[in-house]
Amino acid sequence: MSEKQSLIDTRPEESKRLHPDCIKASRISHGIFAILLMAGGSVVSFIASSWYLLLIITAVVLLIFLTGFIWARKSYQYTWYWLTEEGLYIQRGVLWRRKTLVPRNRIQHTDVGQGPLQRKFSLAKLVVYTAGTRDASVPLDGLEFGVANELRKQLRQDGDDDAV
Amino acid sequence: MATMMQSKEERKLHKASPIFILLDNIKKIIFPVLVALVGPGGSYWEYIALAIALLVSLASVIQYRFYRYWLEPNQIRVKEGILFRNERQVPYKRIQNLNLTQNPLHRILGVVTVQLESASGGKPEAVISVVDMEAVKELKRLVHGADETVEEDVQPEEGTQTKPSLLSLPFSEIVRYGVITNKGLVILAVVFGFLSQLSDGALKDYIEHKIVAFANWVTASFDSVLGDFGALTIVVYGLVLAILGLVGLWLLSITFALFKLHDFELLKNKGKLQATMGLLTRMQATIPMSRIQTLTVRNSLLHRWFKRLTISVETAGGVNHENQGLAIKEIAPLINQQQRAKMLRDIQPDVSWQAIEWLGIESRAVRRITKKLLLVSAIVSAPLAFLHWGWTIPAFTVLSTLGYLYARAYVKNTAYCLDQDMIGFKSGVIFKKETYVRLSKIQTVQVKESLFDRRYGMAKLEVDTAGAIVGAHHVDIPYIMLQDAMRIQNKLVERVSSRQFVW
Numbered sequence: 190m191s192e193k194q195s196l197i198d199t200r201p202e203e204s205k206r207l208h209p210d211c212i213k214a215s216r217i218s219h220g221i222f223a224i225l226l227m228a229g230g231s232v233v234s235f236i237a238s239s240w241y242l243l244l245i246i247t248a249v250v251l252l253i254f255l256t257g258f259i260w261a262r263k264s265y266q267y268t269w270y271w272l273t274e275e276g277l278y279i280q281r282g283v284l285w286r287r288k289t290l291v292p293r294n295r296i297q298h299t300d301v302g303q304g305p306l307q308r309k310f311s312l313a314k315l316v317v318y319t320a321g322t323r324d325a326s327v328p329l330d331g332l333e334f335g336v337a338n339e340l341r342k343q344l345r346q347d348g349d350d351d352a353v
Numbered sequence: 354m355a356t357m358m359q360s361k362e363e364r365k366l367h368k369a370s371p372i373f374i375l376l377d378n379i380k381k382i383i384f385p386v387l388v389a390l391v392g393p394g395g396s397y398w399e400y401i402a403l404a405i406a407l408l409v410s411l412a413s414v415i416q417y418r419f420y421r422y423w424l425e426p427n428q429i430r431v432k433e434g435i436l437f438r439n440e441r442q443v444p445y446k447r448i449q450n451l452n453l454t455q456n457p458l459h460r461i462l463g464v465v466t467v468q469l470e471s472a473s474g475g476k477p478e479a480v481i482s483v484v485d486m487e488a489v490k491e492l493k494r495l496v497h498g499a500d501e502t503v504e505e506d507v508q509p510e511e512g513t514q515t516k517p518s519l520l521s522l523p524f525s526e527i528v529r530y531g532v533i534t535n536k537g538l539v540i541l542a543v544v545f546g547f548l549s550q551l552s553d554g555a556l557k558d559y560i561e562h563k564i565v566a567f568a569n570w571v572t573a574s575f576d577s578v579l580g581d582f583g584a585l586t587i588v589v590y591g592l593v594l595a596i597l598g599l600v601g602l603w604l605l606s607i608t609f610a611l612f613k614l615h616d617f618e619l620l621k622n623k624g625k626l627q628a629t630m631g632l633l634t635r636m637q638a639t640i641p642m643s644r645i646q647t648l649t650v651r652n653s654l655l656h657r658w659f660k661r662l663t664i665s666v667e668t669a670g671g672v673n674h675e676n677q678g679l680a681i682k683e684i685a686p687l688i689n690q691q692q693r694a695k696m697l698r699d700i701q702p703d704v705s706w707q708a709i710e711w712l713g714i715e716s717r718a719v720r721r722i723t724k725k726l727l728l729v730s731a732i733v734s735a736p737l738a739f740l741h742w743g744w745t746i747p748a749f750t751v752l753s754t755l756g757y758l759y760a761r762a763y764v765k766n767t768a769y770c771l772d773q774d775m776i777g778f779k780s781g782v783i784f785k786k787e788t789y790v791r792l793s794k795i796q797t798v799q800v801k802e803s804l805f806d807r808r809y810g811m812a813k814l815e816v817d818t819a820g821a822i823v824g825a826h827h828v829d830i831p832y833i834m835l836q837d838a839m840r841i842q843n844k845l846v847e848r849v850s851s852r853q854f855v856w
Contacts, residue, residue: 196802196812199839275850287801290842292850295796320472320669320854321796322821 196286197267204271204280210310211331212261218306219257226250270329272343277317279329291327295319299341303334313337317344364422366484369462371414373483376458378413382406422481424495429469431479443478445496447471449644449669453489453637460635465489469496472669472819497625497639519626519699520685520692522617530610530687533655533663537605614686621699626684640684643855644668646794646818648701649826650693652785660690664700669819682822704775704791711768711779717809718832719760726756769830771841773848776816778828786826793852794818798845800838812838816845 230246260283268281276292300316307313313334317327332340415435423430428444452468459465464483471478484492522530531537548560575593615632621642629637651663664685688696697706730752737744762782770777776795779787799815806812812835816828830838 194810194835195807196800196835199835275846282802285801285803286807287799288842290798290846292795292797292846294850294852295854319796319817320819321817322819322823323815324797324799324817327797 196288197269197280199288200269200278200280201271201273204269204278207265207268207270207329207331208310208312208333208336209265210333211312212265214306214310214312214331215261215264216258219254219261222257223250223254226253265331268331272340277327277340277344279327289324289327291317291319291324293344295321296344299344301334301337301341311335315340362423364424364484364488366417366420366481367462367464367488369464370417370420370483372458373464373466374413374417375410377482378410379406382409422479424491429479429492429495431481441479443469443471448478448496449641451493451496451639452477454634455631455636456634459483467492470668493639497623517621518618519621519696520617520619520688522614522687526687527610527614527617528607529659529661530614531607532603533653533659533661533687534610535602535606536609537602540605540609541602617686619685626700628684640666640668642700642702645701646790646820647827648697648789650697650787651826652781652787654783657785661687662690662693663687664696666700667818667820667822667825701789701791704789705772708772709770709777710772711770713768714764714830714832715809715811715834716764718764718811719757721805721809721832722760722763723753723757726760727753730756764832767831769828769833769841771844776828776841776845778830780826788826788828790816790818790828792845792848793854795845795849796854798842798849800835800842802835806835810835814838814841 227247227250230250231243234240234243234246263283264281267283267286268279270277270279272278274293276290276295278288278290280286280288297318297320299318300314302314302316303312304314311334313332314328314330315332315337317329319325319327329337329340412435416433419433419435419438421432427446428442430440430442432438432440448469449472450470452470454466454468455464462483464485466483467481467489468477469479469481481492548557572590575590612632612634614630617628617630620627620629624643625639625641627637627639629635645666646669647667649665649667651665656662662685663683665683667682684700685696694706697704730749734745734748734752737748759782763780766782766785767780769779773792775789775791777787777789779785795816796819797817799817801813801815802811803813811832814828814830814833818827821827830841833841
């Protein structure tokens with residue numbers, strides 16, 4: 190299976206990874222989700238007054254959290270991005286992999302956003318908007334805040350060559 | 354010029370406008386109100402609903418008095434709203450399409466509803482309901498550039514001699530269109546949807562009674578004409594019902610097509626395509642050719658029987674669904690197969706249609722698709738074992754043979770082409786479709802690799818454009834080698850980034 194060349198092997202030298210802290214941030218958010226799920230589950234099993242149900246719910250929630258825990262690292266390992274003269278390349282996906290290219294001259298505008306958890310780790314999410322349909326917004330989540338702003342500056346086109 | 358002088362002045366809607374606004378609002382609320390009225394009777398909620406409906410209608414008439422627009426040198430300014438006032442400015446340059454609608458009432462009063470679309474998506478940018486012909490003429494001149502000839506006329510009947518007509522549909526073609534597209538199914542679905550809304554009530558009983566009576570009449574007349582067939586009766590009835598159903602569906606479809614496409618005409622004028630159609634409600638859409646994002650040629654089994662093709666386009670104007678406003682996507686609803694080359698050249702002259710070289714997808718894909726279909730066949734035929742174990746094996750054999758044949762046909766019919774100006778993709782076994790995208794209209798390029806793709810070293814290439822309709826045929830090239838996908842992506846990158854996107 191691994192003797193074939195995969196999409197993930199085709200990145201150039203200058204490709205970059207997200208900030209490693211995004212693994213932690215992702216795991217914490219998975220943890221919060223698991224706790225909320227567990228709380229809901231406990232209420233349900235308390236009402237049903239069934240220890241058996243509580244056991245099943247705990248097992249399922251643990252499984253979900255564990256998957257998320259592992260997935261966070263995997264997802265980090267498989268996400269790469271790089272900037273060329275033509276535009277921004279984003280490569281991601283653990284099982285279903287894809288490489289998206291957003292040409293520089295097709296970018297309509299960009300957003301840099303931060304959630305509360307991301308602020309704690311000074312991470313940010315860069316969203317590149319195009320006039321397309323499926324790829325109307327192309328997100329890149331888990332960049333360092335400074336890097337996201339730098340990337341956004343580099344993506345900005347020189348001059349006003351809007352020919353719409 | 355006189356028009357330039359007056360372009361600063363405030364404009365109001367035509368005096369007949371309140372009628373149309375009211376009708377429009379009634380159309381919006383008629384369905385829920387009807388359902389409330391004919392549904393299970395005897396509650397005062399119906400009257401409340403009716404009162405609200407009346408209030409809304411009255412308010413809408415007042416809308417007319419608050420609607421103003423200005424035709425400024427570079428933009429149209431529209432002011433509307435009673436409580437929440439809204440002023441919108443749309444530069445003429447940004448207007449993608451200009452569409453006109455005229456139902457019989459419009460025609461009696463000599464007015465038109467105008468719909469302006471920009472690339473913002475969703476709703477039309479501005480709907481002017483209603484203005485007279487003079488105002489439309491002026492608006493058209495401003496939107497389509499000052500070089501427009503003055504004799505350009507809204508009335509399609511008058512302008513036909515001066516402009517080259519690309520396509521017009523005679524009655525026989527409209528009948529063929531009805532049979533091929535089978536839009537009657539949509540109407541049937543709506544009717545059944547409405548009937549299911551009627552829970553219990555006098556109306557439902559009445560309709561059911563009528564249906565039963567009709568069925569009795571049909572059986573009685575058959576018996577009297579043909580006599581008794583004994584054991585074969587059920588078969589004969591089944592056949593007769595199927596034929597009746599098919600004929601009925603076709604008649605419905607043809608009627609639908611006639612209402613929509615009566616007197617269809619496609620004109621080309623200074624780089625713009627103008628389509629006019631409709632039996633009762635006349636519609637006219639103007640699409641600048643440079644704003645076509647994708648072009649699709651459809652060739653279904655029925656198309657092939659009649660030796661016809663359908664050509665549709667997508668524009669960046671966001672109105673992609675008929676509910677959101679007027680949408681004319683089928684720029685050539687039905688053409689003869691021989692007209693294909695000429696029509697494509699007429700619609701998109703800057704593409705080298707002659708030089709298309711199709712490249713097939715990987716032939717190993719047959720194995721992959723067959724495997725997938727084998728699994729489906731197994732899942733479908735397994736439950737038969739509960740009925741009788743002997744049925745499972747023949748069912749599985751037949752299904753998987755069909756699957757194999759389908760896989761072979763699929764791979765044979767799927768191909769892509771790439772040249773200096775455009776990328777094209779064709780696929781489909783029964784419903785064959787070809788889609789072409791000019792490179793200057795490409796937004797993003799994606800290479801996808803699924804778990805199964807990786808095993809075979811294959812990938813999928815997807816091209817995204819503006820205004821793409823969800824579920825329509827697009828350039829998504831599956832089952833090609835990863836290296837090929839990467840090569841195409843790199844080629845596209847070079848060419849796309851050297852071309853500025855112009856809506």
